[in-house]
Amino acid sequence: MKPLTAFASKFGAQIALNPEFIVEKAQRYYLLNPQLRKVARADFYYAGLYLGKVKNGVFFPSFNFLNMLAVVAANKVVLDLKAAWLFICGRDLFRRGILKVQGSQRKGDFALVMNEFGECLGFGMIVGGFEAAGNNEVAVQNVLDVGDFLRREG
Amino acid sequence: MSGKEFFINRYRQLGWQFKPVQARQAIRINQSNAKGKNLPERLRGLGVELEKIPFLEFGYWVGKSKVSAGATAEYLLGLYSIQEAAAQIPAALFSNLKNKPALDACAAPGGKTVQLADLMDNRGSIVALDVDRRRLAALTNHLERCHIRCAVVYPLDARRVSGLNLKFERILLDVPCSGNFASDSEWFSRRTLKDVERNAKVQREILAEAVKCLADNGEIVYSTCSLEPEEDEQNIDWAIKNLSLQVQHVDCRGDAGLTDVFGHQLDESIAMCKRIWPAETQGFFVCKLKRKAGQP
Numbered sequence: 001m002k003p004l005t006a007f008a009s010k011f012g013a014q015i016a017l018n019p020e021f022i023v024e025k026a027q028r029y030y031l032l033n034p035q036l037r038k039v040a041r042a043d044f045y046y047a048g049l050y051l052g053k054v055k056n057g058v059f060f061p062s063f064n065f066l067n068m069l070a071v072v073a074a075n076k077v078v079l080d081l082k083a084a085w086l087f088i089c090g091r092d093l094f095r096r097g098i099l100k101v102q103g104s105q106r107k108g109d110f111a112l113v114m115n116e117f118g119e120c121l122g123f124g125m126i127v128g129g130f131e132a133a134g135n136n137e138v139a140v141q142n143v144l145d146v147g148d149f150l151r152r153e154g
Numbered sequence: 155m156s157g158k159e160f161f162i163n164r165y166r167q168l169g170w171q172f173k174p175v176q177a178r179q180a181i182r183i184n185q186s187n188a189k190g191k192n193l194p195e196r197l198r199g200l201g202v203e204l205e206k207i208p209f210l211e212f213g214y215w216v217g218k219s220k221v222s223a224g225a226t227a228e229y230l231l232g233l234y235s236i237q238e239a240a241a242q243i244p245a246a247l248f249s250n251l252k253n254k255p256a257l258d259a260c261a262a263p264g265g266k267t268v269q270l271a272d273l274m275d276n277r278g279s280i281v282a283l284d285v286d287r288r289r290l291a292a293l294t295n296h297l298e299r300c301h302i303r304c305a306v307v308y309p310l311d312a313r314r315v316s317g318l319n320l321k322f323e324r325i326l327l328d329v330p331c332s333g334n335f336a337s338d339s340e341w342f343s344r345r346t347l348k349d350v351e352r353n354a355k356v357q358r359e360i361l362a363e364a365v366k367c368l369a370d371n372g373e374i375v376y377s378t379c380s381l382e383p384e385e386d387e388q389n390i391d392w393a394i395k396n397l398s399l400q401v402q403h404v405d406c407r408g409d410a411g412l413t414d415v416f417g418h419q420l421d422e423s424i425a426m427c428k429r430i431w432p433a434e435t436q437g438f439f440v441c442k443l444k445r446k447a448g449q450p
Binding site: 031032033035036038039040041043044045046047048049050062063064067084085088115117119121146147149150152153 | 191224225227230231255277278279281290291292293294295297298299301302303304305306307308309318320
């Protein structure tokens, strides 16, 4: 539980999780619904909504968990179509592709990266300013994007 | 007993004239994720030609496309799955899946598990099994990508499912099979009748094990993408005679199941199964089963 709430706080988000339905297995966290809680034995391979894993002391969120953060107040940047595509391809974000910023603009903080449709594409670390003058500078460094699904199986 | 001529001759005896075909690419919109998002329009905006598949509720053929259907943001966000059209049929044949504990006994790579979850509004429980570790990774990636929250996955052979000590009201048996030439261009040189018979035996074992876990009044949907009657009608005939199952009527695309297979008469109710010879889709066989009335 602690890695999840600690990670959420890096986005300025507070998240309420019912510990009764969170299962940790091999340092991976899953959210189970009441019906699954009844049928999930200890030897499952995967269960319910995968939330993320801890590896070498670092929490790696799942996209499910990022989506949960996106519905509560959190640092967000909203991208135009072209920047959204480049982000999915693993690229960092230049100021010019960012349509909107919500929450913290402090360097070193994390921000969820959203497309124009309000869908979460991943997250990044704020590394530059958001002033229009810095249009050609990297504002957010890509940490994780949904293109990861392709790279995993590639 | 192998080779193109051998199998084509069998198909002729079963009443179908061979013609080389290649199944069209298809997608299925995940309603739980795409509701209200006008996904077809979004995809058309990206240069993807889509055509509604008339016999599927949420399926579209993919025509010419400027982008790969498996590499759009919409795909990566789980708004749709790439799923061959005939393969979208089995999960849709269950009557009311909501609040019914379900089993997907041969689940990887997960297209049908995601479809079941979607039909269940991503609620309730699906136990999904597969035995191959590499395929399990594909399955769980699929579940994560589509934000599925109601499935539990075990690395388990479907022939051992009764060891879970669970009863299921809906059981999907999309069993491992010999496949067909429409989805594998090398099929005729790869397969022999021996392979078919070996697969048919494994399929019967899976059927027998699944029945042990079937709740009273529960439903089994059995499907293969094999055109070989040993894996299709003949297995169902065996299940009727040995597992006290009966075939249920289904309303979907396909010809009536064969009741005369190379001169052997099968149970007449097998005509209610559906056999899809390759055309726009790959070859497929699907059947819905229930326990015979009064059978434990």
